[in-house]
Amino acid sequence: MDVRHAMAEPMPWLMPRWQELVRLMDSARLPHAVLLSGPRGLGKQTLAEALIARALCAAPGETACGHCHGCHMLAAGYHPDLLRVTPDEGKRMIRVDPIRQVNAFVSQTAQQGGRRVIEIRPAEAMNVAASNALLKSLEEPGEDTLFVLVSDMPSHLLPTIRSRCQQWSLKPPALDECLPWLSRELGSDEEARFWFRAAGGLPLAARELAEPGSRSLRQQLHETFDALVRGAEPVAEAARLDRQAIDAILWYGITWLEDLIRLGLSGEAAELRNPDLAPLYRQAVKNARVRDWFRLLDYAREQRRLLAEGGNPNPQLVLEAWLVRWAALLRS
Numbered sequence: 001m002d003v004r005h006a007m008a009e010p011m012p013w014l015m016p017r018w019q020e021l022v023r024l025m026d027s028a029r030l031p032h033a034v035l036l037s038g039p040r041g042l043g044k045q046t047l048a049e050a051l052i053a054r055a056l057c058a059a060p061g062e063t064a065c066g067h068c069h070g071c072h073m074l075a076a077g078y079h080p081d082l083l084r085v086t087p088d089e090g091k092r093m094i095r096v097d098p099i100r101q102v103n104a105f106v107s108q109t110a111q112q113g114g115r116r117v118i119e120i121r122p123a124e125a126m127n128v129a130a131s132n133a134l135l136k137s138l139e140e141p142g143e144d145t146l147f148v149l150v151s152d153m154p155s156h157l158l159p160t161i162r163s164r165c166q167q168w169s170l171k172p173p174a175l176d177e178c179l180p181w182l183s184r185e186l187g188s189d190e191e192a193r194f195w196f197r198a199a200g201g202l203p204l205a206a207r208e209l210a211e212p213g214s215r216s217l218r219q220q221l222h223e224t225f226d227a228l229v230r231g232a233e234p235v236a237e238a239a240r241l242d243r244q245a246i247d248a249i250l251w252y253g254i255t256w257l258e259d260l261i262r263l264g265l266s267g268e269a270a271e272l273r274n275p276d277l278a279p280l281y282r283q284a285v286k287n288a289r290v291r292d293w294f295r296l297l298d299y300a301r302e303q304r305r306l307l308a309e310g311g312n313p314n315p316q317l318v319l320e321a322w323l324v325r326w327a328a329l330l331r332s
Helices: 012-026 044-056 069-076 096-106 128-139 175-186 189-198 203-209 212-229 234-240 243-266 275-287 290-308 315-330
Strands: 033-037 082-085 116-120 145-151 166-169
Touching: 012 044, 012 175, 033 044, 044 069, 044 116, 044 145, 082 096, 096 116, 096 128, 175 189, 175 203, 189 203, 203 212, 212 234, 212 243, 212 275, 212 315, 234 315, 243 275, 243 290, 243 315, 275 315, 290 315
Parallel strands: 033 145, 033 166, 082 116, 116 145
Antiparallel strands: none
């Protein structure tokens, strides 16, 4: 059976970087540890999966062959020479015990006679103890070992981890590099252009924003802020929002604040990520100073960080406090 359809391929705009990786592999110059980094929504996981598949393939071409026993095992969801390390379900942190398993894994001989591959994702989720435990394996990995670290925020990794990896920093593509793919995904060039812009140039994030649930939440938030401008009670508006979606709600708020600040500083709407919200932005710019919007932006970013780290147990209170601050500025 040919399982090539089940094997990952890099997203189209990442193919030039993929070809660089292939050249390094074919010339035996690929280092033992690779750090793939870039913003969420860029597609770096597809690059990681293609690299893992090719490293474990017995007869690779441009990508993994899809025919060999290694490809079949990987497609089936288990390969004895692959160890994936991610946070436990419901957790955001990688603790030291899974990294101790990594250290034991790299001391073993590859069962299929090829490489042993360890994927750590997201790498910045390792706490300090886990990071320090990984250093020995990164320094002395043994032969035919490949570490693939995937990170949205490489600056949050310990410098000692970053220095032991070859760093591949992936940048958002130009629109013309991903427009054909995104247009197919969303049904039209017009939709692709709008959501690509709203997502800040991140194609997979654009596809996610265009999904019905995300569109509905965005529209609800737009209506919420319109209501605040008209004098609605912020605590009552917060009660109508789904606190389970608080991370997405804060994300939208942050991107809208960044737009608002751009408009306040330049007076031009051409660079807005969300041009359909320009009337709301213009009303907000009239009612508060740019420095006030910067303070609210800092607050939103800090709350999102605390929530991500489990530092605030009450999302509903965060929503209420956040909308109270918005309302105060919208009406000032």
